[in-house]
Amino acid sequence: MTYKTIVAVLSAAEDAGKVTDHALALARRTGGHVIGIHAESPVVVTLIAPMEYPDPNAVLELQERAQQQSREVEQAFRSRCARDDISYEWRLFTGTAGYASAGVIDSARGADIVLAGQFDPDLDGPAREDIEDLLYESGRPVYLVSNAPAGPEPVDRVLVAWNGSREAARAVFDALPFLTAAKDVEVFAVDPPETAMQSRDFSGAELAAALARHGVNTTVTSGATGGHSVAETLNRRATEIDAGLIVMGAYSHSRLRQRLFGGVTSAMMRGARVPVLMSR
Known part of the structure:
Protein backbone atom coordinates (compact mmCIF):
# COMPACT_ATOMS: atom_id res chain seq x y z
CA MET A 1 0.00 0.00 0.00
CA THR A 2 1.20 3.49 -0.84
CA TYR A 3 -0.19 6.92 -1.61
CA LYS A 4 -0.41 7.33 -5.38
CA THR A 5 -3.18 9.94 -5.61
CA ILE A 6 -2.61 12.83 -3.22
CA VAL A 7 -5.18 15.61 -2.98
CA ALA A 8 -4.05 18.93 -1.52
CA VAL A 9 -7.01 21.11 -0.55
CA LEU A 10 -5.77 24.69 -0.59
CA SER A 11 -7.93 27.32 1.03
CA ALA A 12 -5.89 30.52 1.13
CA ALA A 13 -2.54 31.94 0.14
CA GLU A 14 -1.39 31.80 3.78
CA ASP A 15 -1.46 28.01 3.89
CA ALA A 16 -1.34 27.01 0.21
CA GLY A 17 2.44 26.95 0.00
CA LYS A 18 2.92 24.91 3.15
CA VAL A 19 0.26 22.34 2.30
CA THR A 20 1.66 22.02 -1.23
CA ASP A 21 5.16 21.49 0.13
CA HIS A 22 3.92 18.62 2.30
CA ALA A 23 2.01 17.09 -0.62
CA LEU A 24 5.06 17.27 -2.88
CA ALA A 25 7.35 15.80 -0.23
CA LEU A 26 4.97 12.86 0.13
CA ALA A 27 4.69 12.45 -3.66
CA ARG A 28 8.47 12.36 -4.00
CA ARG A 29 8.63 9.45 -1.57
CA THR A 30 5.75 7.51 -3.12
CA GLY A 31 5.88 8.46 -6.79
CA GLY A 32 2.39 9.88 -6.40
CA HIS A 33 0.26 12.26 -8.44
CA VAL A 34 -0.67 15.54 -6.71
CA ILE A 35 -4.03 17.22 -7.31
CA GLY A 36 -4.28 20.79 -6.06
CA ILE A 37 -7.84 21.88 -5.30
CA HIS A 38 -9.27 25.25 -4.39
CA ALA A 39 -12.92 26.01 -3.64
CA GLU A 40 -13.57 29.63 -4.56
CA SER A 41 -16.19 31.01 -2.17
CA PRO A 42 -17.02 34.71 -2.37
CA VAL A 43 -16.53 36.59 0.89
CA VAL A 44 -19.96 37.11 2.41
CA VAL A 45 -20.68 40.39 4.19
CA THR A 46 -23.82 42.35 4.90
CA LEU A 47 -24.46 44.77 2.05
CA ILE A 48 -26.41 47.89 3.00
CA ALA A 49 -27.91 49.82 0.10
CA PRO A 50 -30.99 52.00 -0.60
CA MET A 51 -34.23 50.09 -1.16
CA GLU A 52 -32.53 46.99 0.36
CA TYR A 53 -30.88 46.10 -2.94
CA PRO A 54 -27.22 45.08 -2.84
CA ASP A 55 -24.82 47.54 -4.36
CA PRO A 56 -23.66 45.97 -7.66
CA ASN A 57 -20.22 47.51 -7.24
CA ALA A 58 -19.85 45.90 -3.83
CA VAL A 59 -20.88 42.51 -5.24
CA LEU A 60 -18.34 42.85 -8.05
CA GLU A 61 -15.66 43.78 -5.54
CA LEU A 62 -16.37 40.65 -3.49
CA GLN A 63 -16.21 38.50 -6.60
CA GLU A 64 -12.92 40.06 -7.60
CA ARG A 65 -11.46 39.46 -4.14
CA ALA A 66 -12.44 35.79 -4.31
CA GLN A 67 -10.98 35.47 -7.81
CA GLN A 68 -7.78 37.19 -6.76
CA GLN A 69 -7.39 34.76 -3.87
CA SER A 70 -7.91 31.86 -6.28
CA ARG A 71 -5.18 33.22 -8.55
CA GLU A 72 -2.79 33.58 -5.60
CA VAL A 73 -3.48 30.04 -4.40
CA GLU A 74 -3.04 28.61 -7.90
CA GLN A 75 0.23 30.50 -8.35
CA ALA A 76 1.56 29.21 -5.02
CA PHE A 77 0.66 25.65 -6.05
CA ARG A 78 1.91 25.75 -9.64
CA SER A 79 5.17 27.54 -8.84
CA ARG A 80 6.15 24.83 -6.35
CA CYS A 81 5.06 21.95 -8.56
CA ALA A 82 6.97 23.35 -11.52
CA ARG A 83 10.22 22.98 -9.57
CA ASP A 84 9.61 19.24 -9.08
CA ASP A 85 9.58 16.46 -11.63
CA ILE A 86 6.24 15.27 -10.25
CA SER A 87 2.92 14.58 -11.92
CA TYR A 88 0.33 17.17 -10.87
CA GLU A 89 -2.87 18.94 -11.86
CA TRP A 90 -4.95 21.91 -10.71
CA ARG A 91 -8.71 22.00 -10.09
CA LEU A 92 -10.79 25.06 -9.26
CA PHE A 93 -14.37 24.85 -8.03
CA THR A 94 -16.64 27.85 -7.53
CA GLY A 95 -19.65 28.18 -5.29
CA THR A 96 -20.62 28.86 -1.71
CA ALA A 97 -20.15 25.37 -0.23
CA GLY A 98 -16.37 25.58 0.31
CA TYR A 99 -14.83 22.23 1.21
CA ALA A 100 -18.28 20.65 1.16
CA SER A 101 -18.77 21.33 -2.57
CA ALA A 102 -19.50 18.27 -4.69
CA GLY A 103 -16.35 18.78 -6.73
CA VAL A 104 -14.05 18.86 -3.70
CA ILE A 105 -15.68 15.85 -2.04
CA ASP A 106 -15.71 13.81 -5.26
CA SER A 107 -12.03 14.58 -5.86
CA ALA A 108 -11.19 13.65 -2.27
CA ARG A 109 -13.04 10.33 -2.52
CA GLY A 110 -10.85 9.35 -5.43
CA ALA A 111 -7.64 9.97 -3.48
CA ASP A 112 -5.46 7.79 -1.29
CA ILE A 113 -4.94 10.67 1.13
CA VAL A 114 -6.14 14.26 1.50
CA LEU A 115 -3.95 17.08 2.82
CA ALA A 116 -5.30 20.32 4.26
CA GLY A 117 -4.16 23.12 6.51
CA GLN A 118 -4.82 23.08 10.23
CA PHE A 119 -7.70 25.19 11.47
CA ASP A 120 -6.49 28.59 12.68
CA PRO A 121 -9.11 31.23 13.58
CA ASP A 122 -6.51 33.98 13.15
CA LEU A 123 -5.87 33.20 9.46
CA ASP A 124 -8.06 33.31 6.37
CA GLY A 125 -7.71 29.58 6.02
CA PRO A 126 -9.97 26.57 6.57
CA ALA A 127 -12.74 26.82 9.12
CA ARG A 128 -13.45 24.02 11.54
CA GLU A 129 -16.54 23.15 9.49
CA ASP A 130 -14.37 22.76 6.37
CA ILE A 131 -12.19 20.10 7.98
CA GLU A 132 -15.23 18.39 9.47
CA ASP A 133 -16.77 18.16 6.01
CA LEU A 134 -13.63 16.48 4.66
CA LEU A 135 -13.54 13.98 7.52
CA TYR A 136 -17.24 13.19 7.42
CA GLU A 137 -17.93 13.23 3.69
CA SER A 138 -14.77 12.12 1.88
CA GLY A 139 -14.29 8.71 3.50
CA ARG A 140 -10.54 9.22 3.15
CA PRO A 141 -7.73 9.86 5.65
CA VAL A 142 -7.12 13.57 6.17
CA TYR A 143 -3.58 14.75 6.88
CA LEU A 144 -3.65 18.13 8.64
CA VAL A 145 -0.53 20.21 8.18
CA SER A 146 0.12 21.92 11.51
CA ASN A 147 0.62 25.65 11.92
CA ALA A 148 4.06 25.04 13.40
CA PRO A 149 6.82 26.64 11.33
CA ALA A 150 8.65 23.38 10.61
CA GLY A 151 8.61 22.13 7.04
CA PRO A 152 7.84 18.66 5.62
CA GLU A 153 10.72 16.77 7.19
CA PRO A 154 10.87 12.95 6.89
CA VAL A 155 8.72 11.29 9.54
CA ASP A 156 11.08 9.10 11.58
Missing part, protein backbone atom coordinates in the same frame (compact mmCIF):
# COMPACT_ATOMS: atom_id res chain seq x y z
CA ARG A 157 8.83 8.72 14.62
CA VAL A 158 5.06 8.36 14.72
CA LEU A 159 2.75 8.58 17.72
CA VAL A 160 -0.42 6.50 17.39
CA ALA A 161 -3.20 7.70 19.68
CA TRP A 162 -4.91 4.43 20.55
CA ASN A 163 -8.27 4.05 22.29
CA GLY A 164 -9.43 0.81 20.70
CA SER A 165 -12.17 2.50 18.66
CA ARG A 166 -13.21 1.72 15.08
CA GLU A 167 -12.00 5.17 14.03
CA ALA A 168 -8.58 4.69 15.62
CA ALA A 169 -8.17 1.29 13.95
CA ARG A 170 -9.01 2.73 10.56
CA ALA A 171 -6.58 5.61 11.05
CA VAL A 172 -3.73 3.24 11.90
CA PHE A 173 -4.10 1.19 8.74
CA ASP A 174 -4.78 4.26 6.59
CA ALA A 175 -1.43 5.53 7.88
CA LEU A 176 0.44 2.30 7.14
CA PRO A 177 2.77 3.88 4.50
CA PHE A 178 3.97 6.35 7.14
CA LEU A 179 4.29 3.64 9.78
CA THR A 180 6.29 1.24 7.64
CA ALA A 181 8.65 4.05 6.58
CA ALA A 182 9.22 5.31 10.14
CA LYS A 183 12.09 4.20 12.34
CA ASP A 184 9.92 4.02 15.46
CA VAL A 185 6.19 3.93 16.11
CA GLU A 186 4.69 4.31 19.56
CA VAL A 187 1.17 3.10 20.28
CA PHE A 188 0.07 5.41 23.07
CA ALA A 189 -3.07 4.91 25.15
CA VAL A 190 -4.34 7.76 27.32
CA ASP A 191 -6.06 6.69 30.54
CA PRO A 192 -6.76 3.19 29.17
CA PRO A 193 -9.74 1.54 30.84
CA GLU A 194 -9.72 -1.78 32.65
CA THR A 195 -12.26 -4.07 30.95
CA ALA A 196 -13.35 -7.67 31.14
CA MET A 197 -11.75 -8.22 27.73
CA GLN A 198 -8.41 -6.54 28.33
CA SER A 199 -6.21 -5.23 31.10
CA ARG A 200 -5.23 -1.58 30.86
CA ASP A 201 -1.59 -2.71 30.93
CA PHE A 202 -2.06 -4.50 27.60
CA SER A 203 -3.98 -1.78 25.76
CA GLY A 204 -2.59 -1.59 22.25
CA ALA A 205 -0.56 -4.81 22.48
CA GLU A 206 -2.58 -6.64 19.84
CA LEU A 207 -2.33 -3.67 17.48
CA ALA A 208 1.44 -3.57 18.00
CA ALA A 209 1.67 -7.25 17.11
CA ALA A 210 -0.28 -6.65 13.90
CA LEU A 211 2.00 -3.76 12.95
CA ALA A 212 5.09 -5.83 13.72
CA ARG A 213 3.98 -8.28 11.04
CA HIS A 214 4.29 -5.39 8.59
CA GLY A 215 7.84 -4.83 9.78
CA VAL A 216 6.96 -1.78 11.90
CA ASN A 217 9.21 -1.22 14.92
CA THR A 218 6.48 -0.68 17.51
CA THR A 219 6.39 0.02 21.23
CA VAL A 220 3.34 0.26 23.47
CA THR A 221 2.99 2.83 26.24
CA SER A 222 0.24 4.52 28.18
CA GLY A 223 -0.14 7.78 30.02
CA ALA A 224 -2.49 9.58 32.37
CA THR A 225 -4.03 12.95 31.70
CA GLY A 226 -3.37 14.04 35.27
CA GLY A 227 -5.74 16.99 35.10
CA HIS A 228 -4.83 17.92 31.53
CA SER A 229 -6.92 17.31 28.44
CA VAL A 230 -6.34 14.31 26.19
CA ALA A 231 -5.20 16.66 23.41
CA GLU A 232 -2.63 18.27 25.71
CA THR A 233 -1.43 14.83 26.77
CA LEU A 234 -1.01 13.74 23.15
CA ASN A 235 0.88 16.90 22.24
CA ARG A 236 3.13 16.55 25.26
CA ARG A 237 3.92 12.93 24.44
CA ALA A 238 4.62 13.79 20.78
CA THR A 239 7.12 16.40 21.97
CA GLU A 240 8.76 13.98 24.41
CA ILE A 241 9.48 11.36 21.75
CA ASP A 242 10.11 13.90 18.96
CA ALA A 243 7.28 12.51 16.84
CA GLY A 244 6.84 14.01 13.39
CA LEU A 245 3.26 12.74 13.01
CA ILE A 246 0.29 11.87 15.20
CA VAL A 247 -2.17 9.25 13.93
CA MET A 248 -5.64 9.21 15.48
CA GLY A 249 -9.27 8.38 14.89
CA ALA A 250 -11.70 11.26 14.44
CA TYR A 251 -15.11 11.76 15.97
CA SER A 252 -15.69 8.57 17.88
CA HIS A 253 -18.48 10.62 19.49
CA SER A 254 -21.25 12.26 17.48
CA ARG A 255 -20.64 15.40 15.46
CA LEU A 256 -23.32 17.27 17.43
CA ARG A 257 -21.73 16.36 20.75
CA GLN A 258 -18.35 17.56 19.46
CA ARG A 259 -19.92 20.84 18.35
CA LEU A 260 -21.62 21.40 21.70
CA PHE A 261 -18.98 20.21 24.12
CA GLY A 262 -15.78 19.98 22.12
CA GLY A 263 -13.57 16.92 22.12
CA VAL A 264 -10.17 15.53 21.26
CA THR A 265 -10.73 15.82 17.49
CA SER A 266 -11.73 19.47 17.67
CA ALA A 267 -8.87 20.31 20.02
CA MET A 268 -6.29 18.65 17.79
CA MET A 269 -7.65 20.44 14.72
CA ARG A 270 -6.76 23.67 16.42
CA GLY A 271 -3.80 22.88 18.62
CA ALA A 272 -1.73 20.00 17.23
CA ARG A 273 1.98 20.85 17.27
CA VAL A 274 2.89 18.41 14.51
CA PRO A 275 0.93 17.10 11.49
CA VAL A 276 -1.98 14.82 12.32
CA LEU A 277 -3.46 12.05 10.20
CA MET A 278 -7.13 11.55 11.05
CA SER A 279 -9.61 8.98 9.81
CA ARG A 280 -13.23 8.34 10.57
Whole structure:
Protein backbone atom coordinates (compact mmCIF):
# COMPACT_ATOMS: atom_id res chain seq x y z
CA MET A 1 0.00 0.00 0.00
CA THR A 2 1.20 3.49 -0.84
CA TYR A 3 -0.19 6.92 -1.61
CA LYS A 4 -0.41 7.33 -5.38
CA THR A 5 -3.18 9.94 -5.61
CA ILE A 6 -2.61 12.83 -3.22
CA VAL A 7 -5.18 15.61 -2.98
CA ALA A 8 -4.05 18.93 -1.52
CA VAL A 9 -7.01 21.11 -0.55
CA LEU A 10 -5.77 24.69 -0.59
CA SER A 11 -7.93 27.32 1.03
CA ALA A 12 -5.89 30.52 1.13
CA ALA A 13 -2.54 31.94 0.14
CA GLU A 14 -1.39 31.80 3.78
CA ASP A 15 -1.46 28.01 3.89
CA ALA A 16 -1.34 27.01 0.21
CA GLY A 17 2.44 26.95 0.00
CA LYS A 18 2.92 24.91 3.15
CA VAL A 19 0.26 22.34 2.30
CA THR A 20 1.66 22.02 -1.23
CA ASP A 21 5.16 21.49 0.13
CA HIS A 22 3.92 18.62 2.30
CA ALA A 23 2.01 17.09 -0.62
CA LEU A 24 5.06 17.27 -2.88
CA ALA A 25 7.35 15.80 -0.23
CA LEU A 26 4.97 12.86 0.13
CA ALA A 27 4.69 12.45 -3.66
CA ARG A 28 8.47 12.36 -4.00
CA ARG A 29 8.63 9.45 -1.57
CA THR A 30 5.75 7.51 -3.12
CA GLY A 31 5.88 8.46 -6.79
CA GLY A 32 2.39 9.88 -6.40
CA HIS A 33 0.26 12.26 -8.44
CA VAL A 34 -0.67 15.54 -6.71
CA ILE A 35 -4.03 17.22 -7.31
CA GLY A 36 -4.28 20.79 -6.06
CA ILE A 37 -7.84 21.88 -5.30
CA HIS A 38 -9.27 25.25 -4.39
CA ALA A 39 -12.92 26.01 -3.64
CA GLU A 40 -13.57 29.63 -4.56
CA SER A 41 -16.19 31.01 -2.17
CA PRO A 42 -17.02 34.71 -2.37
CA VAL A 43 -16.53 36.59 0.89
CA VAL A 44 -19.96 37.11 2.41
CA VAL A 45 -20.68 40.39 4.19
CA THR A 46 -23.82 42.35 4.90
CA LEU A 47 -24.46 44.77 2.05
CA ILE A 48 -26.41 47.89 3.00
CA ALA A 49 -27.91 49.82 0.10
CA PRO A 50 -30.99 52.00 -0.60
CA MET A 51 -34.23 50.09 -1.16
CA GLU A 52 -32.53 46.99 0.36
CA TYR A 53 -30.88 46.10 -2.94
CA PRO A 54 -27.22 45.08 -2.84
CA ASP A 55 -24.82 47.54 -4.36
CA PRO A 56 -23.66 45.97 -7.66
CA ASN A 57 -20.22 47.51 -7.24
CA ALA A 58 -19.85 45.90 -3.83
CA VAL A 59 -20.88 42.51 -5.24
CA LEU A 60 -18.34 42.85 -8.05
CA GLU A 61 -15.66 43.78 -5.54
CA LEU A 62 -16.37 40.65 -3.49
CA GLN A 63 -16.21 38.50 -6.60
CA GLU A 64 -12.92 40.06 -7.60
CA ARG A 65 -11.46 39.46 -4.14
CA ALA A 66 -12.44 35.79 -4.31
CA GLN A 67 -10.98 35.47 -7.81
CA GLN A 68 -7.78 37.19 -6.76
CA GLN A 69 -7.39 34.76 -3.87
CA SER A 70 -7.91 31.86 -6.28
CA ARG A 71 -5.18 33.22 -8.55
CA GLU A 72 -2.79 33.58 -5.60
CA VAL A 73 -3.48 30.04 -4.40
CA GLU A 74 -3.04 28.61 -7.90
CA GLN A 75 0.23 30.50 -8.35
CA ALA A 76 1.56 29.21 -5.02
CA PHE A 77 0.66 25.65 -6.05
CA ARG A 78 1.91 25.75 -9.64
CA SER A 79 5.17 27.54 -8.84
CA ARG A 80 6.15 24.83 -6.35
CA CYS A 81 5.06 21.95 -8.56
CA ALA A 82 6.97 23.35 -11.52
CA ARG A 83 10.22 22.98 -9.57
CA ASP A 84 9.61 19.24 -9.08
CA ASP A 85 9.58 16.46 -11.63
CA ILE A 86 6.24 15.27 -10.25
CA SER A 87 2.92 14.58 -11.92
CA TYR A 88 0.33 17.17 -10.87
CA GLU A 89 -2.87 18.94 -11.86
CA TRP A 90 -4.95 21.91 -10.71
CA ARG A 91 -8.71 22.00 -10.09
CA LEU A 92 -10.79 25.06 -9.26
CA PHE A 93 -14.37 24.85 -8.03
CA THR A 94 -16.64 27.85 -7.53
CA GLY A 95 -19.65 28.18 -5.29
CA THR A 96 -20.62 28.86 -1.71
CA ALA A 97 -20.15 25.37 -0.23
CA GLY A 98 -16.37 25.58 0.31
CA TYR A 99 -14.83 22.23 1.21
CA ALA A 100 -18.28 20.65 1.16
CA SER A 101 -18.77 21.33 -2.57
CA ALA A 102 -19.50 18.27 -4.69
CA GLY A 103 -16.35 18.78 -6.73
CA VAL A 104 -14.05 18.86 -3.70
CA ILE A 105 -15.68 15.85 -2.04
CA ASP A 106 -15.71 13.81 -5.26
CA SER A 107 -12.03 14.58 -5.86
CA ALA A 108 -11.19 13.65 -2.27
CA ARG A 109 -13.04 10.33 -2.52
CA GLY A 110 -10.85 9.35 -5.43
CA ALA A 111 -7.64 9.97 -3.48
CA ASP A 112 -5.46 7.79 -1.29
CA ILE A 113 -4.94 10.67 1.13
CA VAL A 114 -6.14 14.26 1.50
CA LEU A 115 -3.95 17.08 2.82
CA ALA A 116 -5.30 20.32 4.26
CA GLY A 117 -4.16 23.12 6.51
CA GLN A 118 -4.82 23.08 10.23
CA PHE A 119 -7.70 25.19 11.47
CA ASP A 120 -6.49 28.59 12.68
CA PRO A 121 -9.11 31.23 13.58
CA ASP A 122 -6.51 33.98 13.15
CA LEU A 123 -5.87 33.20 9.46
CA ASP A 124 -8.06 33.31 6.37
CA GLY A 125 -7.71 29.58 6.02
CA PRO A 126 -9.97 26.57 6.57
CA ALA A 127 -12.74 26.82 9.12
CA ARG A 128 -13.45 24.02 11.54
CA GLU A 129 -16.54 23.15 9.49
CA ASP A 130 -14.37 22.76 6.37
CA ILE A 131 -12.19 20.10 7.98
CA GLU A 132 -15.23 18.39 9.47
CA ASP A 133 -16.77 18.16 6.01
CA LEU A 134 -13.63 16.48 4.66
CA LEU A 135 -13.54 13.98 7.52
CA TYR A 136 -17.24 13.19 7.42
CA GLU A 137 -17.93 13.23 3.69
CA SER A 138 -14.77 12.12 1.88
CA GLY A 139 -14.29 8.71 3.50
CA ARG A 140 -10.54 9.22 3.15
CA PRO A 141 -7.73 9.86 5.65
CA VAL A 142 -7.12 13.57 6.17
CA TYR A 143 -3.58 14.75 6.88
CA LEU A 144 -3.65 18.13 8.64
CA VAL A 145 -0.53 20.21 8.18
CA SER A 146 0.12 21.92 11.51
CA ASN A 147 0.62 25.65 11.92
CA ALA A 148 4.06 25.04 13.40
CA PRO A 149 6.82 26.64 11.33
CA ALA A 150 8.65 23.38 10.61
CA GLY A 151 8.61 22.13 7.04
CA PRO A 152 7.84 18.66 5.62
CA GLU A 153 10.72 16.77 7.19
CA PRO A 154 10.87 12.95 6.89
CA VAL A 155 8.72 11.29 9.54
CA ASP A 156 11.08 9.10 11.58
CA ARG A 157 8.83 8.72 14.62
CA VAL A 158 5.06 8.36 14.72
CA LEU A 159 2.75 8.58 17.72
CA VAL A 160 -0.42 6.50 17.39
CA ALA A 161 -3.20 7.70 19.68
CA TRP A 162 -4.91 4.43 20.55
CA ASN A 163 -8.27 4.05 22.29
CA GLY A 164 -9.43 0.81 20.70
CA SER A 165 -12.17 2.50 18.66
CA ARG A 166 -13.21 1.72 15.08
CA GLU A 167 -12.00 5.17 14.03
CA ALA A 168 -8.58 4.69 15.62
CA ALA A 169 -8.17 1.29 13.95
CA ARG A 170 -9.01 2.73 10.56
CA ALA A 171 -6.58 5.61 11.05
CA VAL A 172 -3.73 3.24 11.90
CA PHE A 173 -4.10 1.19 8.74
CA ASP A 174 -4.78 4.26 6.59
CA ALA A 175 -1.43 5.53 7.88
CA LEU A 176 0.44 2.30 7.14
CA PRO A 177 2.77 3.88 4.50
CA PHE A 178 3.97 6.35 7.14
CA LEU A 179 4.29 3.64 9.78
CA THR A 180 6.29 1.24 7.64
CA ALA A 181 8.65 4.05 6.58
CA ALA A 182 9.22 5.31 10.14
CA LYS A 183 12.09 4.20 12.34
CA ASP A 184 9.92 4.02 15.46
CA VAL A 185 6.19 3.93 16.11
CA GLU A 186 4.69 4.31 19.56
CA VAL A 187 1.17 3.10 20.28
CA PHE A 188 0.07 5.41 23.07
CA ALA A 189 -3.07 4.91 25.15
CA VAL A 190 -4.34 7.76 27.32
CA ASP A 191 -6.06 6.69 30.54
CA PRO A 192 -6.76 3.19 29.17
CA PRO A 193 -9.74 1.54 30.84
CA GLU A 194 -9.72 -1.78 32.65
CA THR A 195 -12.26 -4.07 30.95
CA ALA A 196 -13.35 -7.67 31.14
CA MET A 197 -11.75 -8.22 27.73
CA GLN A 198 -8.41 -6.54 28.33
CA SER A 199 -6.21 -5.23 31.10
CA ARG A 200 -5.23 -1.58 30.86
CA ASP A 201 -1.59 -2.71 30.93
CA PHE A 202 -2.06 -4.50 27.60
CA SER A 203 -3.98 -1.78 25.76
CA GLY A 204 -2.59 -1.59 22.25
CA ALA A 205 -0.56 -4.81 22.48
CA GLU A 206 -2.58 -6.64 19.84
CA LEU A 207 -2.33 -3.67 17.48
CA ALA A 208 1.44 -3.57 18.00
CA ALA A 209 1.67 -7.25 17.11
CA ALA A 210 -0.28 -6.65 13.90
CA LEU A 211 2.00 -3.76 12.95
CA ALA A 212 5.09 -5.83 13.72
CA ARG A 213 3.98 -8.28 11.04
CA HIS A 214 4.29 -5.39 8.59
CA GLY A 215 7.84 -4.83 9.78
CA VAL A 216 6.96 -1.78 11.90
CA ASN A 217 9.21 -1.22 14.92
CA THR A 218 6.48 -0.68 17.51
CA THR A 219 6.39 0.02 21.23
CA VAL A 220 3.34 0.26 23.47
CA THR A 221 2.99 2.83 26.24
CA SER A 222 0.24 4.52 28.18
CA GLY A 223 -0.14 7.78 30.02
CA ALA A 224 -2.49 9.58 32.37
CA THR A 225 -4.03 12.95 31.70
CA GLY A 226 -3.37 14.04 35.27
CA GLY A 227 -5.74 16.99 35.10
CA HIS A 228 -4.83 17.92 31.53
CA SER A 229 -6.92 17.31 28.44
CA VAL A 230 -6.34 14.31 26.19
CA ALA A 231 -5.20 16.66 23.41
CA GLU A 232 -2.63 18.27 25.71
CA THR A 233 -1.43 14.83 26.77
CA LEU A 234 -1.01 13.74 23.15
CA ASN A 235 0.88 16.90 22.24
CA ARG A 236 3.13 16.55 25.26
CA ARG A 237 3.92 12.93 24.44
CA ALA A 238 4.62 13.79 20.78
CA THR A 239 7.12 16.40 21.97
CA GLU A 240 8.76 13.98 24.41
CA ILE A 241 9.48 11.36 21.75
CA ASP A 242 10.11 13.90 18.96
CA ALA A 243 7.28 12.51 16.84
CA GLY A 244 6.84 14.01 13.39
CA LEU A 245 3.26 12.74 13.01
CA ILE A 246 0.29 11.87 15.20
CA VAL A 247 -2.17 9.25 13.93
CA MET A 248 -5.64 9.21 15.48
CA GLY A 249 -9.27 8.38 14.89
CA ALA A 250 -11.70 11.26 14.44
CA TYR A 251 -15.11 11.76 15.97
CA SER A 252 -15.69 8.57 17.88
CA HIS A 253 -18.48 10.62 19.49
CA SER A 254 -21.25 12.26 17.48
CA ARG A 255 -20.64 15.40 15.46
CA LEU A 256 -23.32 17.27 17.43
CA ARG A 257 -21.73 16.36 20.75
CA GLN A 258 -18.35 17.56 19.46
CA ARG A 259 -19.92 20.84 18.35
CA LEU A 260 -21.62 21.40 21.70
CA PHE A 261 -18.98 20.21 24.12
CA GLY A 262 -15.78 19.98 22.12
CA GLY A 263 -13.57 16.92 22.12
CA VAL A 264 -10.17 15.53 21.26
CA THR A 265 -10.73 15.82 17.49
CA SER A 266 -11.73 19.47 17.67
CA ALA A 267 -8.87 20.31 20.02
CA MET A 268 -6.29 18.65 17.79
CA MET A 269 -7.65 20.44 14.72
CA ARG A 270 -6.76 23.67 16.42
CA GLY A 271 -3.80 22.88 18.62
CA ALA A 272 -1.73 20.00 17.23
CA ARG A 273 1.98 20.85 17.27
CA VAL A 274 2.89 18.41 14.51
CA PRO A 275 0.93 17.10 11.49
CA VAL A 276 -1.98 14.82 12.32
CA LEU A 277 -3.46 12.05 10.20
CA MET A 278 -7.13 11.55 11.05
CA SER A 279 -9.61 8.98 9.81
CA ARG A 280 -13.23 8.34 10.57
